[in-house]
Amino acid sequence: MSGVIDLWPGRASVHAAQVDTLLSGFTALIIALSVPVFALIVVFAVRYRRGKPADRTHPMNRNVWLEVSWAVVPFLLIIGFFVWSLMLFVDLHRPPADAVQIDVVAKRWMWKFQHPGGQREIDELHVPVGTAVKLVMTSQDVIHSLFIPALRVKQDVLPGRYTTLWFTADRAGRYALACAEFCGTDHSTMRGTFVALSKADFARWLAESDTDMTLAAAGAEIFRSRGCSGCHGPAATVHAPPLEGLYGKPVPLQGGEVATADDQYIRDSILLPQSQIAAGYPPIMPTFRNILDEEQVAKLLAYIKSLATESPKEPR
């Protein structure tokens, strides 16, 4: 942070440095491709100015090999950079399995974050350095986009769907966080702070933040109070699929297809129950789309995930 104008934004991850290197390399290439053009235009404009004597014998009007070479050579060079950037991009879409999950709900015009331990924060996101963090995000209303410039990452946050973003911050500090997709009146105030803390500081922060119960426990609470347990619980009389050991497993559907019980599938089953019906069960589940908001769904999801290791108990 020096000078009047910083040319590079703060860097808080290895990925950020890689993106900067990619950009620098590519900028060098495009300068190499374009500066000769500018130079030649100026040189020609001076040397062959109208009325000025110059050697103009044998002007060329066409040359296929020249054409092909200036079409193909830059293209091949650019393809090299394409492969490089594709590799970085694929990395961004492959979160490690042990990443800590933080749920994000965007709402006009604020960011809400829920940590697995139940800690909740608004417009501020605390993460530990050196740990892979996976954000599972959805929106309560319109499309938003979570943008953390210091990490060089951005991902749109969609209503009705989960999108994910992962990163490993490696330098503690306070950085900007913003909504990058226009979302209405107060779009430009939908900003916040991204706080990367050392592991010790982060543990202290977690402990200090008020938390009555973990996310999964809060989900279990909703599971009971909203009547889910009446059908999906062990004592249910209704024929409904058991949820123990469900998460991450394949689910055969009525139409013969097979879905994976991931976050999106479980969310859709709660809010749009008729769209994908598990084989062998009657389509009797009512929709909860006017009853639960996205944060509550995230808690339920955490609860259902916590049941993943238990063995299914068939209701009697």
Add this chain to the structure above:
Amino acid sequence: MLGMYLFLASEVLLFGGLFAGALTYRILYPEAVVAASARLHVWIGAANTALLLTSSLLVALAVQAADRGLRRPAAALLSGAAGLGFGFLVLKAVEYTKEIHQGLLPGFGGRFDFSSPVEQLFMNLYLVGTGLHAAHMTVGIAILAGLAWRIGRRSLPLPERAVTVAVCGLYWHLVDIVWVFLYPVLYLAR
């Protein structure tokens, strides 16, 4: 002719946006879309398809007659095609009425009976798609009837102006083709 074909190309892409919507939801929610499609009136749709195909035949025959300067047959065939088109709209109206009573048609009345949100989405698409098509039908019927009338009172001399008949015929055939795709996409999703 080329101009008309270009216009038709733009019409095709207009409906293309709707087909893209249908495709999207078919892929995202195959079962719910199939369930929603099964609740439509397949037989009314089939009858309407038959009406349109037949009217297209009449228009093709009319174009042929116009080419040869046969005034009366051309006018009669065009009127027939317009009549069949009108029949299509009547059947469509009957179908809409039934769907309103079933609580299936969004935008009309207060009582809805959708089995799932996706069905509502599908019926929205159905209403916009068939509505837009019906609007095109209305224009087409007016054009065909107008042609028949002008041919009848000789203000459109044949065979000199047979091209006009052919160009209008192209439009009618296109409206037919659009329905040929709408029918399986909306009614026959299985």
Add this chain to the structure above:
Amino acid sequence: MSMKADAARLIAVWAALMGLLALTVAGSFFSLGAGNAVLGIGIAVAKAALILWFFMHLRRETPLVRIAAVGTVVWISTMLILISADLLTR
């Protein structure tokens, strides 16, 4: 070519179209999984081709008009294919 032969051909095409319609409706009563969609769209394409070729006289048009027609089909397929490419691999 005589008027009658021309008319006869158009009527034959119409009969074929009606046959295809019967086929597509009948096909929808059998559960073929993905086959139903392929059948429905396949028959629609066949019908559209018949209408274009015979009713719309594409067979007598200049190559330019044919290119325009084929181009349109290519265009709309491109749009649908690329959109479904996104949906299927999300």
Add this chain to the structure above:
Amino acid sequence: MTVSRSAPDDRSIEMGAGISEKTVAETAEERISYLRAGHTLRSWFFTTDHKRIALLYLVSVTFFFFIGGAAAALMRADLLTPEGDLLSNEGYNRAFTLHGVIMVWFFLIPSIPNVFGNFLLPLMIGARDLAFPRLNLISWYVYMVGGLFTVFILITGGVDTGWTFYTPLSSMFANGNVVLAATAIFVVGFSSIMTGLNFIVTVHTLRAPGMTWGRLPLFVWSHYATSIILVLATPVLTISLVLIAAERLFGIGIFDPALGGDPLLYQHLFWFYSHPAVYIMVLPALGVTSELVAAAARKPVFGYWFVAASSIAIALVGFLVWGHHMFVSGQSMYASAVFSFLSLVVAVPSGIKVYNWTATLYKGHISLDPPFLFAMGFIGLFVVGGLTGLILAMLAVDVHVHDTYFVVAHFHYIMVGGTVSAFFGALHYWWPKITGRRYSIVWGSLSAVFIFLGFNLTFFPQFLLGYLGMPRRYHVYDPGFQVLHVLSSAGATILGVAYLLPFAYLFYSLRNGEPAGPNPWGATGLEWTVASPPPKHNFETIPVVTRPPYDYEIEQESDAG
């Protein structure tokens, strides 16, 4: 092109569907310039003469350019301070939406095609008018109806969705007059389709004898390519807008996420139109530049067929790249990879054009008159805009700079630096043809230089802002960005003045300029063989073309000695 006069042939009458038949006795009347043929308002507002319609468009697009420019000036003034003291949040959102909607649909898309395409296409191919002159007039009226809706939106308070109308914001949440705006764009879309259709049919059917495809000026090629996009892409926008309006008015849309609607479906449909729309805006500018460069150097354009084919290639491949607007939208990773690759492919034909223009200058007789200064400025800004476009196509970089000022700077380099410069270049090049008068070379050169400098000062800082992480459409921002914003606003002031300058000296020239004569630049092309301003029906007799385009060699022999 050297032109030999042929005997009047009835072919021309047969081909020109809408040309009123003239008897030989009326030829004297035909020589009267199109500007003097009738002075009543009626003779302007009900004209079917492509040249008069072009002037109607020139006045209208200029009007909208200034409305859109006023909105931009408001935004730049507001951004001088990080707190955005001038406008409210809502006011700023409405200003940039208005700026985008007006500039895209009411200035950039119609600018070059509807003004210069309309004026020059028939002249360049040796025709007396477009294939459907009445459709041409209707298209102007339709455009004006769309424009009136837009003005109405202005009066009634505006729209706050951005020009992209993303759902569900536009369909369910926005407060402004979304339906009116959608109607305006819906209507103006029909005008685009009509123009595109008219151009395609004209190029196919009304070329003069001997005007083979290989002899078409490159301006015509690029307008042909543009027209393909106009006809095939615009309807997809139309249907998207219909769906938004249906959802807002009747609640029967198909995008509602609460019902399971896919928010990306709208983006796919929108960008299927709007990415090719970018090429609608820039292809005509590329055509103009080809003409200007050849005339500046008095040489044939290097690699004619490569340049012509690259226009068509851009139009076709341009339809396959829309997904590069959606890399962070939640689109599948595989689709993004494909779209990224195709976006790099589409850069190849653009690159070919730039290299070919440079090669054209080699061993030329280069004039530095104002139109050619604009053309050089165009090449410079277009190259920067195009290459930064490649940066944006790089997936990992785009994740960072998407929806930031980097994108804003990039597309302004293409559209304002590129298209608007070419628009001014075309205006300065064909002004003597359109009005019959010369304007001040000194003032013209000055405005070309000021536009170039002002533009760079305005938009180059925005690249830096974007990479630093300044999101677009922000009215309140981090104080750290203020220095660059102030620089940009300063540049915008220069740019604004530089845009006003031409109006002064061009208007002055209308009365006081020297008569231009038929060919003030010593250029080739059929439009320079007729009087300036051209007679009402362009050509007394339809010319027969016997030589390739840009055939400067004959004049050169005397000049080079």
